[in-house]
Amino acid sequence: MREIGRRARAAARRMALVPGPVKDAALREAAAALRQAAPAILAANAADLDEGRAKGLTAASLDRLALNPARVEAIAEALESIAGLPDPVGRAMDSYARPNGLRIDRVATPLGVVGVIFESRPNVTADAGALCLKAGNAAILRAGSESHRSASAIAQAMSQGLSRHGLPADAIQLVPTRDRAAVGAMLTGLDGAIDVIVPRGGKSLVARVQDEARVPVFAHLEGICHVFVHAAADLGMARAVVRNSKLRRTGVCGAAETLLVDRACAATHLAPLVTDLIEAGCAVRGDEAVRAVDPRVAPATEADWRTEYLDAIIAVRVVDGLDAAIDHIETYGSHHTDSILTEDGAAAERFLAEVDSAIVAHNASTQFADGGEFGFGAEIGIATGRMHARGPVGVEQLTTFKYRIRGTGQIRP
Amino acid sequence: MREIGRRARAAARRMALVPGPVKDAALREAAAALRQAAPAILAANAADLDEGRAKGLTAASLDRLALNPARVEAIAEALESIAGLPDPVGRAMDSYARPNGLRIDRVATPLGVVGVIFESRPNVTADAGALCLKAGNAAILRAGSESHRSASAIAQAMSQGLSRHGLPADAIQLVPTRDRAAVGAMLTGLDGAIDVIVPRGGKSLVARVQDEARVPVFAHLEGICHVFVHAAADLGMARAVVRNSKLRRTGVCGAAETLLVDRACAATHLAPLVTDLIEAGCAVRGDEAVRAVDPRVAPATEADWRTEYLDAIIAVRVVDGLDAAIDHIETYGSHHTDSILTEDGAAAERFLAEVDSAIVAHNASTQFADGGEFGFGAEIGIATGRMHARGPVGVEQLTTFKYRIRGTGQIRP
Known part of the structure; x- marks a missing residue:
């Protein structure tokens, strides 16, 4: 050698x-x-x-x-x-x-x-x-x-x-x-x-x-990627982006593993988001608020927030606004790719600034985490470290x- | 902790x-x-x-x-x-x-x-x-x-x-x-x-x-910095830059530790360079060609090419042209700062391209290896690693x- x-x-x-x-x-x-x-x-x-x-x-x-x-x-x-x-x-x-x-x-x-x-x-x-x-x-x-x-x-x-x-x-x-x-x-x-x-x-x-x-x-050890549906999210866009982030390909590191929904829009947004996922064949594990909207939702445990399923499974949690969402991501995430869906520009800018991940996105699918999608032509991998290379x-x-x-x-x- | x-x-x-x-x-x-x-x-x-x-x-x-x-x-x-x-x-x-x-x-x-x-x-x-x-x-x-x-x-x-x-x-x-x-x-x-x-x-x-x-x-472990006086070096400039590179301050990492002189100009350039250094109070250790020009030159051993003196001591070697100088620097150097003195632009460009150091210089003192001199305002140190930070x-x-x-x-x- x-x-x-x-x-x-x-x-x-x-x-x-x-x-x-x-x-x-x-x-x-x-x-x-x-x-x-x-x-x-x-x-x-x-x-x-x-x-x-x-x-x-x-x-x-x-x-x-x-x-x-x-x-x-x-x-x-x-x-x-x-x-x-x-x-x-x-x-x-x-x-x-x-x-x-x-x-x-x-x-x-x-x-x-x-x-x-x-x-x-x-x-x-x-x-x-x-x-x-x-x-x-x-x-x-x-x-x-x-x-x-x-x-x-x-x-x-x-x-x-x-x-x-x-x-x-x-x-x-x-x-x-x-x-x-x-x-x-x-x-x-x-x-x-x-x-x-x-x-x-x-x-x-x-x-x-x-x-x-x-x-x-x-390298990245895992991609525990989040989509946060903020209070001011457009429901139609959220349904499309959540489904794509989770299900376009479930085995890639940029696939979403956790969906966070703002309590302020849960009454209108949570049920359609969860139903969409279940009807597309995705198993949903959720906290109590999520289980309340659909009996097919299994209970989520603490371990679910830390799990990269790489499969048609998603953990869903209702959070109390932007700060709670950022806290959740900083606590359980893997600093890979996280996306906020909102029509509120100020909330988006705070998310982009405060979430400390290699890739942060506003109103876009997490599945864009890929050197080709970044225009790099090709990538040797995606890095979540902070030194020298980060992201694709x-x-x-x-x-x-x-x-x-x-x-x-x-x-x- | x-x-x-x-x-x-x-x-x-x-x-x-x-x-x-x-x-x-x-x-x-x-x-x-x-x-x-x-x-x-x-x-x-x-x-x-x-x-x-x-x-x-x-x-x-x-x-x-x-x-x-x-x-x-x-x-x-x-x-x-x-x-x-x-x-x-x-x-x-x-x-x-x-x-x-x-x-x-x-x-x-x-x-x-x-x-x-x-x-x-x-x-x-x-x-x-x-x-x-x-x-x-x-x-x-x-x-x-x-x-x-x-x-x-x-x-x-x-x-x-x-x-x-x-x-x-x-x-x-x-x-x-x-x-x-x-x-x-x-x-x-x-x-x-x-x-x-x-x-x-x-x-x-x-x-x-x-x-x-x-x-x-x-970090840098050491600064074994070289000045190479190429065949086409201007003698007056070489005398000033060599003296400055070695003696302005001897205890800094950008101080030159080894002087390489092209055999093609040794007849005219070597004696004045060596005499200058000795008369300025610098101990000179050299190979046979260097010892031949001044009896005060002590013999250099292999260890001298690898030594960071951080003192008024310099190792001097006569080399057979640009390739030999680059080889010497790649073999014994520490990838910190190395300078070529020459009026031959093509030789300078080859040196700048082929010497794999954090800082490579043409017709300038090695003592410019410093964040302040680079316009950075201040530096936390000088790095010779290749990842993330390099140089000041x-x-x-x-x-x-x-x-x-x-x-x-x-x-x-």
């Missing part, structure tokens, strides 16, 4: 200097190589699936693992779309002259080496690897044992494409799955060879990475910066 | 919402309170100095610890200057509309709770505390045992001033020195109550913090950001 780290660091130093158009051409070539290698990738994936079935993986895991020609094509297209993004390296973030004539520029530079640890989705090999490269970084990827053959086949095809444009072969390295200690070694940072770790997978993986990592981590982590968040000073012989008095 | 953490987190939540003008008025009031409390602060400092002398502190430590009326006035002025900086909270870092009509703003928000661990300089109480408050954060300060009385007197005066403008009393908390386990507890993050640690002191403190901290750290850490680097989405009822298809 140390050798992998050393090679990644050397590759990162070369990657940092690769011009944007060369990176983009290499990514397009990698997409072409992936399309060409589709039969080999699908064969590797079939072997992974066979082993997964034999091991008794759940249907959901097998679905995450499965590739087909359309999914391979989608992976190739994702690479092309990353190639089409503006180069995040070299951006002038600030530029000014000092009274002594020194010109100071703050320019974006690559982060260095990104470690990505993922589970069953083999497309992460391509997506995460491409995002790292686009930002001038080297990547060390660790696939779950269940997806290793697929990930290797994808990595191999990509490397062929990248090397045709002179990118270092070690810019994307896949750690051998048979090395059981690899994840632990990556979490220690490989003697300073890894600058940041991105876990891509379930809660237990993220929790382990956050607990054990001695290097920075871009796109190519810009995979860079750091340095200061360039240009002088004419200035000395400091 | 947990109670201190809990109170800091509560104070941070309130601090985040304090309007800029209120923070500034409170900082000015704190400056006035400091001036008024000068006799009490000087009495506390005298007691610290007495104890320090009895304990046998070095003269340098006693000097760092000592206050006098002029130094107290300087502390008060520093607070006023921080009050005069633009508010870093609420800055729009990005603002755009999506095709679906969603308006997305990325706005600067406070980091949260900043832990500052320092040694003998009592002014850090005021400087670091004020920078944290200006950025809307709460601060937990841990003074060295040698400066505790002085730090307490300063903190008490500041708190009086701050509370007159309604800032939470816990926005700046000083940890009792008698709690020996406090530093260790802070390094674990106090159960998530501390977002970042800033060590202010000698190398052993910084090393301990970097080794043990389970939360992010803004001013009030902007003490903020994070969040995304605010404003919609009109958008749902995601």
Whole structure:
């Protein structure tokens, strides 16, 4: 593993200097190589699936693992779309002259080496690897044992494409799955060879990475996202946005898990909101006020306010106005994405200012919490930490910066 | 300590919402309170100095610890200057509309709770505390045992001033020195109550913090700064900049520790550069080529290339051109501040691009590595890490950001 780290660091130093158009051409070539290698990738994936079935993986895991020609094509297209993004390296973030004539520029530079640890989705090999490269970084990827053959086949095809444009072969390295200690070694940072770790997978993986990592981590442990229907909410809008926030896709981190309804509008708004959800197939757990409007509402316990269901289940609570809603979110939330529905601009501004989450929204679905929806083109994940990256982590968040000073012989008095 | 953490987190939540003008008025009031409390602060400092002398502190430590009326006035002025900086909270870092009509703003928000661990300089109480408050954060300060009385007197005066403008009393908390386990507890993050640690002191403190901290750290372990005199350097400029980089102040982290001279100009440039330094009282350690020009040059060993002298000593090496200089800096440097002296613009651009340091300079002294010189007004330290803050850490680097989405009822298809 140390050798992998050393090679990644050397590759990162070369990657940092690769011009944007060369990176983009290499990514397009990698997409072409992936399309060409589709039969080999699908064969590797079939072997992974066979082993997964034999091991008794759940249907959901097998679905995450499965590739087909359309999914391979989608992976190739994702690479092309990353190639089409503006180069995040070299951006002038600030530029000014000092009274002594020194010109100071703050320019974006690559982060260095990104470690990505993922589970069953083999497309992460391509997506995460491409995002790292686009930002001038080297990547060390660790696939779950269940997806290793697929990930290797994808990595191999990509490397062929990248090397045709002179990118270092070690810019994307896949750690051998048979090395059981690899994840632990990556979490220690490989003697300073890894600058940041991105876990891509379930809660237990993220929790382990956050607990054990001695290097920075871009991640969210969970997305306990709230929709607050304020006293001045438009009922029609609230019905549409609540349903979408909860049910458009229930398994994504931006799905709403808790609905808060202002007591001041509960008499008119609560029953239709709850009925909508139940009739759309969602289980509702509520406090007493919520149970009073529909007998199908199960009782909510304290644990429900802290639960990320990732399923067609929602916890509903009636709260005493804006302050109580903000208190609830600050107490039970996970600082991911929270939305207020109201026609009262002042209430909305207070919510946007006071709720301390990576993403706060007014009159919009929580399901917009996604790099694509933000216009980032792609994201490597969503971070709820406060350092460096927060919210969707796109190519810009995979860079750091340095200061360039240009002088004419200035000395400091 | 947990109670201190809990109170800091509560104070941070309130601090985040304090309007800029209120923070500034409170900082000015704190400056006035400091001036008024000068006799009490000087009495506390005298007691610290007495104890320090009895304990046998070095003269340098006693000097760092000592206050006098002029130094107290300087502390008060520093607070006023921080009050005069633009508010870093609420800055729009990005603002755009999506095709679906969603308006997305990325706005600067406070980091949260900043832990500052320092040694003998009592002014850090005021400087670091004020920078944290200006950025809307709460601060937990841990003074060295040698400066505790002085730090307490300063903190008490500041708190009086701050509370007159309604800032939470816990926005700046000083940890009792008698709690020996406090530093260790802070390094674990106090159960998530501390977002970042800033060590202010000698190398052993910084090393301990970097080794043990389970939360992010803004720091530099050392400043092994280089000046590279390129083949095309102007000799007159090189003589002035080298002397200034090394000798203006030898104890600051931006002081040059190693001089690299291009072999292509060594015949003309090396002797005058070395002679200048020796005649200005600097000990020179060099490789064979350097020793050949002056018998007073001592032999340099491998260890010299890795040493931060913080003294009137310099290591000098003749290198084979730009690539060798960059290699030397990447091998032995500490990614702090490195400068190239040359009239060759292409060589300068390569140096600025390829040397991976927080600050890279062309034709300027390394001693400009300082938040004040960057126009930041003040800095809490200089960071050589790659995450979040890099280079001088001013009030902007003490903020994070969040995304605010404003919609009109958008749902995601």
